Amino acid sequence: MATWTAENVEKGAKQSKVVADGLYRTQIVQYAGASGDFNPLHTDEVFTTKIAGYPSVFAHGMLTMGLTGTLLTDALGNGTLRTFGVRFRSQVWPGDTLTATATVTDVTRSEDGTLVSVDVETVNQKGEVVVSGTATAAL
Amino acid sequence: MAAEKFTVETSLIRLFAQALGDTNPVYYEETAAGTDAGGVIAPPTFIQASAHWDPDYPLRWQPDKPWNGSGPTEGTRVERTGGGTGLHAEQHYEYHRPLRPGDVLTATTQPGKSWTREGRRGGTMQFRESVTEWRDEAGELVLTTRSVGVTTGKVVTSEGGDK
Numbered sequence: 001m002a003t004w005t006a007e008n009v010e011k012g013a014k015q016s017k018v019v020a021d022g023l024y025r026t027q028i029v030q031y032a033g034a035s036g037d038f039n040p041l042h043t044d045e046v047f048t049t050k051i052a053g054y055p056s057v058f059a060h061g062m063l064t065m066g067l068t069g070t071l072l073t074d075a076l077g078n079g080t081l082r083t084f085g086v087r088f089r090s091q092v093w094p095g096d097t098l099t100a101t102a103t104v105t106d107v108t109r110s111e112d113g114t115l116v117s118v119d120v121e122t123v124n125q126k127g128e129v130v131v132s133g134t135a136t137a138a139l
Numbered sequence: 140m141a142a143e144k145f146t147v148e149t150s151l152i153r154l155f156a157q158a159l160g161d162t163n164p165v166y167y168e169e170t171a172a173g174t175d176a177g178g179v180i181a182p183p184t185f186i187q188a189s190a191h192w193d194p195d196y197p198l199r200w201q202p203d204k205p206w207n208g209s210g211p212t213e214g215t216r217v218e219r220t221g222g223g224t225g226l227h228a229e230q231h232y233e234y235h236r237p238l239r240p241g242d243v244l245t246a247t248t249q250p251g252k253s254w255t256r257e258g259r260r261g262g263t264m265q266f267r268e269s270v271t272e273w274r275d276e277a278g279e280l281v282l283t284t285r286s287v288g289v290t291t292g293k294v295v296t297s298e299g300g301d302k
Contacts, residue, residue: 001175020160027158034151034158036190039198040208047207047214061227062187066159069183078165078176078237084183085231085285133231 002077004104006114006139013104015075019067019122020098023059028094031063059092064131068122071100076116076137086120086133097125102135114139142192145273147242151188152181168240181238184230186273186282189246228266229287235280244273244281251285258291265290 003015020027025045032038037060040047048057065086072081092098099122106117116139121132149168156166161182164170171179190196200206207215238244251268258264266289273282 027160030154030158034154035187036193036196037187037198038200040214044208044214046209051207051209051214051216062184062230063158065230066155066182066184066187070159070161070163072183073161073163073165078163078174079180081183081232081234083231083233085229087229088227 002073002080002139003075004116004139005077006109009104009107009114009116009139011104011107014101015071016099016101017071017074018097019070019100020092020096023092023094023096023098025057025094028057028059028063031060031066035060035062037062056094058094059096061088061131064088064092064098064122067098068100068120068131068133071102072118072120072135072137075102076118076135077139080137080139082115082136082138084120084133084135086131088131089129090124092124092130096130098122098130105134142189142196142246145186145189145192145244145246147181147185147238147240147244149179149240151191152179152185152240155185155188156182176237179240183232183234185238186232186284189244225288225290227286228289229285231285233283233285235282238281242281243276247272247274262291 004013028042032043041052042057042060045057048054068086069084072084100120102118102120104116104118108115116137118135120135122130124130152166156163159182165174165176165180166182168179207217248269248271251270253267256264266287268285268287271284272280275281
């Protein structure tokens with residue numbers, strides 16, 4: 001059940017969730033398989049280190065966005081989102097622990113329902129922002 | 140995303156939710172009926188999986204097409220993946236209704252704005268936007284996606300993309 005409902009949600013409310021606890025390469029591969037994005041930068045350590053010049057494979061930005069989205073559906077319910085948008089700010093590497101936080105910035109109640117706006121930000125274990133953005137939901 | 144047609148299915152929703160480690164019962168057909176949605180719906184970023192339905196999707200190995208990953212060699216540097224690389228800068232969704240199994244969606248993609256910026260770590264960065272409208276079989280708009288890609292002049296190192 002969603003944490004925030006039309007009745008209880010208030011501006012300034014905040015909710016956090018650890019959305020990755022020491023990210024495994026295998027989860028990156030699972031996301032590749034599910035999303036269809038098999039870019040070698042995410043799936044092929046040999047290519048990524050020896051040819052592309054990165055320290056290791058790294059997560060799809062869309063994996064991080066998807067993980068961040070699990071906080072939004074936990075907090076706001078299923079099928080309530082009206083918009084969700086992020087910027088990818090830093091790369092996410094195997095082993096990273098990610099914490100997503102949603103903060104309610106506006107609540108508009110009307111006869112048509114309750115429209116909630118949130119800021120969303122996901123940080124790694126060093127406190128670096130990996131994605132940041134906004135979402136709205138109709139409760 | 141350029142899939143001309145994308146059929147939303149429970150199995151792919153399951154795989155997608157599992158890849159996100161999401162145990163929300165709404166994504167699994169054996170438990171979805173008891174949720175607020177009353178049945179399976181797709182996760183917020185699920186439309187990405189339409190890549191499976193794009194016959195020309197460049198980030199999937201296919202027989203008889205060149206692939207730049209390792210195997211016979213350590214791989215090949217190409218514009219779209221390795222150093223001097225295309226990366227995802229922004230992703231935005233506008234939801235008009237939830238996606239459900241059985242939806243058959245068609246996409247229309249249009250280029251959006253493009254701009255350049257000097258980055259601190261990545262050299263000159265070229266940004267390109269594309270906007271895709273997804274419609275159901277009744278022609279109703281169900282989802283609008285806006286993606287911004289960036290091509291950097293050099294490899295963006297471990298502290299990530301320039302702000």
